[in-house]
Amino acid sequence: MNWLYLMHFDIPHEHARHYAGATTNLEKRLEMHANGQGAALLRHLLTIGKGWRLAKLWTTEEKLPFEVESMLKRRKNGPRYCPICRPANLPIPGATSYPIESLPSHYRTEVKP
Secondary structure (H helix, E strand, C coil): CEEEEEEEEEEEEECCEEEEECCCCHHHHHHHCCCCCCCHHHHHHHHHHCCCEEEEEEECCCCCHHHHHHHHHCCCCCCHHHHCCCCCCCCCCCCCECCHHHHHHHHHCCCCC
């Protein structure tokens, strides 16, 4: 399955409050982020004592998740899609919202340094 995800930072880092990513193996990718082996920004947050949590999850069928991820990053407006920042968050074209609550609990835990 193709996944698009949005991480919400506990404490904003400079201008950033979110990280968007895409993967075809959600479990492996989230584990890599939590272990400091994923995205450089999330790895840096761990080293300076800031955490994050999985805020939103989508599946993509029509487009590759990386194309939708690029579109989301180009818009540079994670809070518009984050249910933590904005409860009435917007849909993403080409993606279907997926309920985080239906994932196993270890996916839903917050990552703390």
